[in-house]
Amino acid sequence: MSDLFFGSDLFNEFDRLQQMASLFNGFPSSIRSGRFGTFPQINVGSTDDSIEIVVFAPGIDPKALDVSIDKGLLVISGERETVRPEAADDTRVYARERFAGTFRRVVELPEQADPDKVTARYTDGCLAIRVGKKETSKPRAITVQ
Amino acid sequence: MSNTTELVTKDDTAVSRRAGDPAQRRITVTPPVDIFEDSQKVTLWADLPGVTKDRLNIKVSDGNLSIEGESVVPTPTGLRLLHAEVPQPHFARAFSLGADLDASKIDAILKDGVLKLTIPRREEARPRRIEVHAG
Numbered sequence: 001m002s003d004l005f006f007g008s009d010l011f012n013e014f015d016r017l018q019q020m021a022s023l024f025n026g027f028p029s030s031i032r033s034g035r036f037g038t039f040p041q042i043n044v045g046s047t048d049d050s051i052e053i054v055v056f057a058p059g060i061d062p063k064a065l066d067v068s069i070d071k072g073l074l075v076i077s078g079e080r081e082t083v084r085p086e087a088a089d090d091t092r093v094y095a096r097e098r099f100a101g102t103f104r105r106v107v108e109l110p111e112q113a114d115p116d117k118v119t120a121r122y123t124d125g126c127l128a129i130r131v132g133k134k135e136t137s138k139p140r141a142i143t144v145q
Numbered sequence: 146m147s148n149t150t151e152l153v154t155k156d157d158t159a160v161s162r163r164a165g166d167p168a169q170r171r172i173t174v175t176p177p178v179d180i181f182e183d184s185q186k187v188t189l190w191a192d193l194p195g196v197t198k199d200r201l202n203i204k205v206s207d208g209n210l211s212i213e214g215e216s217v218v219p220t221p222t223g224l225r226l227l228h229a230e231v232p233q234p235h236f237a238r239a240f241s242l243g244a245d246l247d248a249s250k251i252d253a254i255l256k257d258g259v260l261k262l263t264i265p266r267r268e269e270a271r272p273r274r275i276e277v278h279a280g
Contacts, residue, residue: 090184095179
Protein backbone atom coordinates (compact mmCIF):
# COMPACT_ATOMS: atom_id res chain seq x y z
CA MET A 1 0.00 0.00 0.00
CA SER A 2 2.88 2.33 0.69
CA ASP A 3 3.50 2.43 -3.04
CA LEU A 4 0.57 4.75 -3.29
CA PHE A 5 2.54 7.50 -1.64
CA PHE A 6 6.20 6.74 -2.09
CA GLY A 7 8.13 4.77 -4.56
CA SER A 8 8.66 4.33 -8.22
CA ASP A 9 5.02 4.71 -9.11
CA LEU A 10 5.02 8.30 -7.92
CA PHE A 11 7.99 9.15 -10.10
CA ASN A 12 6.38 7.33 -12.94
CA GLU A 13 3.48 9.68 -12.59
CA PHE A 14 5.80 12.70 -12.55
CA ASP A 15 7.51 11.43 -15.67
CA ARG A 16 4.17 10.98 -17.29
CA LEU A 17 3.07 14.47 -16.33
CA GLN A 18 6.25 15.88 -17.78
CA GLN A 19 5.60 14.00 -20.97
CA MET A 20 2.08 15.33 -21.06
CA ALA A 21 3.34 18.88 -20.53
CA SER A 22 5.86 18.54 -23.32
CA LEU A 23 3.11 17.13 -25.49
CA PHE A 24 1.00 20.25 -25.11
CA ASN A 25 3.92 22.60 -25.66
CA GLY A 26 5.39 20.75 -28.58
CA PHE A 27 4.17 19.47 -31.87
CA PRO A 28 0.60 18.37 -32.25
CA SER A 29 0.61 14.61 -31.97
CA SER A 30 -0.70 12.40 -34.70
CA ILE A 31 -4.26 11.20 -34.45
CA ARG A 32 -2.90 7.67 -34.78
CA SER A 33 -0.17 7.94 -32.17
CA GLY A 34 -2.40 6.82 -29.34
CA ARG A 35 -2.01 7.36 -25.65
CA PHE A 36 1.11 7.04 -23.56
CA GLY A 37 1.81 3.63 -22.15
CA THR A 38 1.16 1.78 -25.37
CA PHE A 39 3.49 -0.96 -26.50
CA PRO A 40 5.85 -0.67 -28.21
CA GLN A 41 6.97 2.90 -27.76
CA ILE A 42 8.16 4.72 -30.85
CA ASN A 43 10.54 7.59 -31.53
CA VAL A 44 10.47 9.24 -34.92
CA GLY A 45 13.13 11.50 -36.36
CA SER A 46 14.17 12.69 -39.77
CA THR A 47 17.32 13.58 -41.62
CA ASP A 48 17.76 15.23 -44.99
CA ASP A 49 17.50 11.92 -46.83
CA SER A 50 15.53 9.60 -44.58
CA ILE A 51 12.89 9.18 -41.91
CA GLU A 52 14.17 7.21 -38.94
CA ILE A 53 11.77 5.27 -36.75
CA VAL A 54 12.93 3.47 -33.61
CA VAL A 55 10.52 0.97 -32.10
CA PHE A 56 11.33 0.00 -28.51
CA ALA A 57 10.14 -3.59 -28.63
CA PRO A 58 12.28 -5.76 -26.34
CA GLY A 59 12.03 -9.51 -26.13
CA ILE A 60 10.47 -10.25 -29.49
CA ASP A 61 11.56 -12.82 -32.02
CA PRO A 62 12.37 -10.79 -35.16
CA LYS A 63 10.45 -13.35 -37.19
CA ALA A 64 7.33 -12.47 -35.20
CA LEU A 65 7.63 -8.81 -36.18
CA ASP A 66 5.68 -7.61 -39.16
CA VAL A 67 6.50 -4.29 -40.80
CA SER A 68 4.49 -3.09 -43.76
CA ILE A 69 3.74 0.09 -45.65
CA ASP A 70 0.33 0.72 -47.05
CA LYS A 71 -0.92 4.03 -48.49
CA GLY A 72 1.63 6.12 -46.61
CA LEU A 73 1.09 4.30 -43.33
CA LEU A 74 3.86 2.30 -41.72
CA VAL A 75 2.36 -0.55 -39.72
CA ILE A 76 4.36 -2.44 -37.10
CA SER A 77 2.64 -5.43 -35.64
CA GLY A 78 3.60 -8.57 -33.82
CA GLU A 79 3.17 -10.57 -30.70
CA ARG A 80 5.10 -10.83 -27.49
CA GLU A 81 4.72 -13.99 -25.52
CA THR A 82 4.24 -13.90 -21.81
CA VAL A 83 7.11 -15.10 -19.63
CA ARG A 84 4.78 -16.26 -16.91
CA PRO A 85 5.96 -19.64 -15.69
CA GLU A 86 3.73 -22.66 -15.59
CA ALA A 87 0.98 -22.08 -13.10
CA ALA A 88 2.44 -24.08 -10.28
CA ASP A 89 0.76 -23.91 -6.89
CA ASP A 90 3.69 -22.24 -5.22
CA THR A 91 4.34 -19.54 -7.80
CA ARG A 92 3.48 -16.08 -6.59
CA VAL A 93 3.22 -13.05 -8.83
CA TYR A 94 4.45 -9.77 -7.39
CA ALA A 95 4.48 -7.64 -10.50
CA ARG A 96 3.20 -8.05 -14.01
CA GLU A 97 3.86 -4.73 -15.69
CA ARG A 98 5.41 -5.92 -18.92
CA PHE A 99 3.28 -6.05 -22.00
CA ALA A 100 2.21 -9.42 -23.35
CA GLY A 101 0.05 -10.23 -26.33
CA THR A 102 -0.43 -8.87 -29.80
CA PHE A 103 0.29 -5.28 -30.68
CA ARG A 104 -0.04 -2.98 -33.65
CA ARG A 105 1.29 0.53 -34.09
CA VAL A 106 0.82 2.80 -37.03
CA VAL A 107 3.06 5.68 -38.09
CA GLU A 108 1.89 8.22 -40.63
CA LEU A 109 4.67 8.77 -43.11
CA PRO A 110 5.13 12.19 -44.65
CA GLU A 111 4.42 12.83 -48.31
CA GLN A 112 8.07 12.61 -49.36
CA ALA A 113 8.63 9.10 -47.98
CA ASP A 114 9.63 6.52 -50.55
CA PRO A 115 7.94 3.18 -49.82
CA ASP A 116 10.48 1.38 -52.03
CA LYS A 117 13.41 2.37 -49.83
CA VAL A 118 12.74 0.82 -46.45
CA THR A 119 15.17 -1.07 -44.27
CA ALA A 120 14.44 -2.55 -40.86
CA ARG A 121 16.89 -3.90 -38.34
CA TYR A 122 16.28 -5.46 -34.93
CA THR A 123 19.09 -5.19 -32.37
CA ASP A 124 19.01 -5.40 -28.57
CA GLY A 125 15.26 -5.10 -28.47
CA CYS A 126 15.07 -2.04 -30.69
CA LEU A 127 13.67 -2.13 -34.18
CA ALA A 128 15.22 0.61 -36.29
CA ILE A 129 13.33 1.37 -39.48
CA ARG A 130 14.72 3.71 -42.09
CA VAL A 131 12.46 5.04 -44.81
CA GLY A 132 14.21 6.89 -47.61
CA LYS A 133 12.93 10.15 -48.99
CA LYS A 134 12.14 10.67 -52.64
CA GLU A 135 14.93 12.27 -54.62
CA THR A 136 12.78 15.23 -55.57
CA SER A 137 12.08 16.13 -51.97
CA LYS A 138 15.68 16.31 -50.84
CA PRO A 139 17.00 19.76 -50.05
CA ARG A 140 19.34 21.18 -52.63
CA ALA A 141 21.04 24.43 -53.30
CA ILE A 142 19.72 26.46 -56.18
CA THR A 143 22.25 28.42 -58.12
CA VAL A 144 21.36 32.01 -58.60
CA GLN A 145 21.94 33.15 -62.17
CA MET B 146 4.68 -19.34 4.01
CA SER B 147 2.97 -16.00 4.18
CA ASN B 148 2.36 -14.03 1.06
CA THR B 149 4.02 -10.86 2.26
CA THR B 150 6.86 -8.81 0.89
CA GLU B 151 9.92 -11.01 0.45
CA LEU B 152 10.88 -8.78 -2.41
CA VAL B 153 9.55 -5.32 -1.76
CA THR B 154 9.08 -3.33 -4.91
CA LYS B 155 8.88 -0.10 -2.95
CA ASP B 156 11.62 2.07 -4.34
CA ASP B 157 12.64 3.97 -1.24
CA THR B 158 16.20 4.39 -2.47
CA ALA B 159 14.92 6.49 -5.34
CA VAL B 160 13.51 9.01 -2.87
CA SER B 161 16.78 9.50 -1.07
CA ARG B 162 18.78 9.36 -4.27
CA ARG B 163 16.75 11.99 -6.05
CA ALA B 164 16.62 14.30 -3.05
CA GLY B 165 20.16 13.87 -1.82
CA ASP B 166 22.61 13.26 -4.59
CA PRO B 167 22.64 15.97 -7.26
CA ALA B 168 24.96 13.94 -9.47
CA GLN B 169 22.29 11.27 -9.82
CA ARG B 170 19.40 13.62 -10.42
CA ARG B 171 18.92 13.00 -14.08
CA ILE B 172 15.55 11.94 -15.33
CA THR B 173 15.28 8.22 -15.78
CA VAL B 174 12.69 5.90 -17.18
CA THR B 175 11.30 3.23 -14.85
CA PRO B 176 11.35 -0.01 -16.83
CA PRO B 177 8.34 -2.28 -16.50
CA VAL B 178 9.05 -5.53 -14.67
CA ASP B 179 7.52 -8.93 -14.07
CA ILE B 180 8.36 -10.58 -10.76
CA PHE B 181 7.55 -14.18 -9.92
CA GLU B 182 8.51 -16.27 -6.96
CA ASP B 183 8.52 -19.97 -6.42
CA SER B 184 9.91 -22.06 -3.62
CA GLN B 185 13.48 -21.93 -4.94
CA LYS B 186 13.94 -18.43 -6.32
CA VAL B 187 12.62 -15.06 -7.32
CA THR B 188 12.65 -14.33 -11.05
CA LEU B 189 12.60 -10.76 -12.30
CA TRP B 190 12.17 -9.73 -15.91
CA ALA B 191 12.76 -6.14 -16.97
CA ASP B 192 12.28 -4.44 -20.31
CA LEU B 193 15.44 -2.55 -21.23
CA PRO B 194 15.22 -1.92 -24.99
CA GLY B 195 18.45 -0.83 -26.63
CA VAL B 196 20.56 -1.57 -23.56
CA THR B 197 23.70 -3.56 -24.29
CA LYS B 198 25.58 -5.76 -21.85
CA ASP B 199 28.32 -3.22 -21.20
CA ARG B 200 25.83 -0.39 -20.63
CA LEU B 201 23.93 -2.32 -18.00
CA ASN B 202 24.84 -1.92 -14.36
CA ILE B 203 23.38 -4.23 -11.73
CA LYS B 204 24.43 -3.57 -8.16
CA VAL B 205 23.61 -5.09 -4.82
CA SER B 206 24.46 -3.13 -1.71
CA ASP B 207 22.92 -3.17 1.76
CA GLY B 208 20.24 -5.52 0.60
CA ASN B 209 19.21 -3.21 -2.22
CA LEU B 210 19.28 -4.33 -5.80
CA SER B 211 19.61 -1.57 -8.35
CA ILE B 212 19.38 -1.91 -12.10
CA GLU B 213 20.62 0.90 -14.32
CA GLY B 214 21.02 0.88 -18.03
CA GLU B 215 21.56 3.21 -20.90
CA SER B 216 19.89 2.64 -24.20
CA VAL B 217 22.08 3.14 -27.23
CA VAL B 218 20.28 3.59 -30.50
CA PRO B 219 22.55 4.29 -33.46
CA THR B 220 21.24 7.39 -35.14
CA PRO B 221 22.57 9.11 -38.23
CA THR B 222 24.05 12.57 -37.88
CA GLY B 223 21.74 15.49 -38.43
CA LEU B 224 18.74 13.70 -36.98
CA ARG B 225 15.85 15.91 -35.92
CA LEU B 226 13.52 14.28 -33.44
CA LEU B 227 9.90 14.65 -34.48
CA HIS B 228 8.07 12.46 -31.99
CA ALA B 229 9.53 10.90 -28.86
CA GLU B 230 7.76 8.49 -26.56
CA VAL B 231 11.07 7.53 -24.95
CA PRO B 232 12.63 10.97 -24.36
CA GLN B 233 15.34 9.77 -21.97
CA PRO B 234 17.41 6.70 -22.79
CA HIS B 235 18.32 6.04 -19.13
CA PHE B 236 16.59 3.23 -17.31
CA ALA B 237 16.79 2.86 -13.54
CA ARG B 238 14.93 0.88 -10.94
CA ALA B 239 15.76 -0.38 -7.47
CA PHE B 240 14.36 -3.05 -5.18
CA SER B 241 15.07 -4.06 -1.63
CA LEU B 242 15.80 -7.74 -1.16
CA GLY B 243 14.52 -9.75 1.75
CA ALA B 244 17.06 -11.40 4.04
CA ASP B 245 16.02 -14.84 2.82
CA LEU B 246 17.32 -14.12 -0.68
CA ASP B 247 20.92 -14.89 -1.55
CA ALA B 248 22.22 -11.75 -3.25
CA SER B 249 25.62 -13.34 -3.89
CA LYS B 250 24.12 -15.88 -6.28
CA ILE B 251 22.14 -13.63 -8.58
CA ASP B 252 22.15 -14.77 -12.18
CA ALA B 253 21.56 -12.22 -14.93
CA ILE B 254 20.82 -12.83 -18.59
CA LEU B 255 20.27 -10.01 -21.09
CA LYS B 256 18.70 -10.96 -24.38
CA ASP B 257 17.02 -8.76 -26.98
CA GLY B 258 16.63 -5.93 -24.49
CA VAL B 259 15.04 -8.06 -21.80
CA LEU B 260 16.88 -8.67 -18.55
CA LYS B 261 16.17 -11.85 -16.63
CA LEU B 262 17.40 -11.90 -13.06
CA THR B 263 17.25 -15.05 -10.99
CA ILE B 264 17.70 -14.52 -7.28
CA PRO B 265 17.84 -17.82 -5.38
CA ARG B 266 16.53 -18.16 -1.88
CA ARG B 267 19.01 -19.09 0.77
CA GLU B 268 19.32 -22.80 1.33
CA GLU B 269 18.00 -22.53 4.86
CA ALA B 270 15.06 -20.37 3.76
CA ARG B 271 13.73 -22.91 1.27
CA PRO B 272 10.67 -24.79 2.35
CA ARG B 273 11.34 -28.35 3.38
CA ARG B 274 9.53 -31.15 4.94
CA ILE B 275 10.51 -32.22 8.38
CA GLU B 276 10.38 -35.90 8.98
CA VAL B 277 8.46 -36.88 12.04
CA HIS B 278 9.80 -39.95 13.71
CA ALA B 279 7.62 -42.14 15.77
CA GLY B 280 8.88 -42.06 19.33
